[in-house]
Amino acid sequence: QTLLEHKMVECFTQIAEDPDCRVVVVSGAGDVFTAGIDLMDMASEVLQPEGDDMARTSWNMRRIIAKYQETFSVIERCPKPVVVAVQGACVGGGVDLITACDIRLCTQDAWFQVKEVDIGLAADVGTLQRLPKVIGSRSLVNELALTARKMYADEAKESGLVSRVFPDKEAMLAGALEMAGEIAGRSPVAVQGTKVNLIYSRDHSVAEGLNYMATWNMSMLQTEDVMKSAAASMEKKSPKTITFSKL
């Protein structure tokens, strides 16, 4: 139930470079997706940085926070799409994690909580930066982050935090894997280019996004995948029938 902070960077760095991997599904074991940061670790490790004076202690604290931020930023930077499947509680760092993913699914019993204000801190590893870009309503984001109230599955769907709600975990995992199969069956040049450009455009003006896109596709449009996909489309075949080279 605790976050796998240190393994996450290692894992997603490998996934980003692994041509055999085209899509990722993140799910949690048990009834609870995640209880967020381990509060015992937090008390003993995170909140006790070393340093001979305030400047050095603060510097080390900054490094610790940056390391935690990287835990989730590595997911967003990974060019392979990441589908996350949430059951039960998704608390604190869990919201940081899921907002760095590309597609969020949950079960009917799922709930989400930006818990940090309840433990005396401003959320510092991504929720405050990414949640406003996921949920359209700034007022709702502010309410959730300032009050730490729980948001249940139906509201999460209505607000756009998740795109689909499943009756139970089994159905959700089946749905997540089916979706992953749809993504993995398409051109990795197209899929990874789409993820990278969606994230770039989220953080830039339309003009900047278009400029980046033109530069991206001036090389990527020269892929053999376009001709293969277009030919399959003309023949009314699914892109999943095509064998695409690894990327």
Ligand SMILES: CCC/C=C/C=C/C(=O)SCCNC(=O)CCNC(=O)[C@H](O)C(C)(C)COP(=O)(O)OP(=O)(O)OC[C@H]1O[C@@H](n2cnc3c(N)ncnc32)[C@H](O)[C@@H]1OP(=O)(O)O
């Ligand atoms: C630079 C740092 C950046 C990172 C910041 C991250 C911040 C955060 O993540 S803030 C959020 C922290 N998490 C919490 O406050 C979660 C609190 N826990 C819960 O709300 C519930 O435990 C939960 C809904 C997850 C599960 O409820 P359930 O009724 O199923 O189980 P419990 O009986 O409550 O818990 C079972 C045992 O687990 C221990 N536990 C739960 N959460 C944590 C946690 N986050 N850290 C450490 N331990 C946790 C709980 O104390 C129980 O232990 P025991 O009594 O020994 O059985």
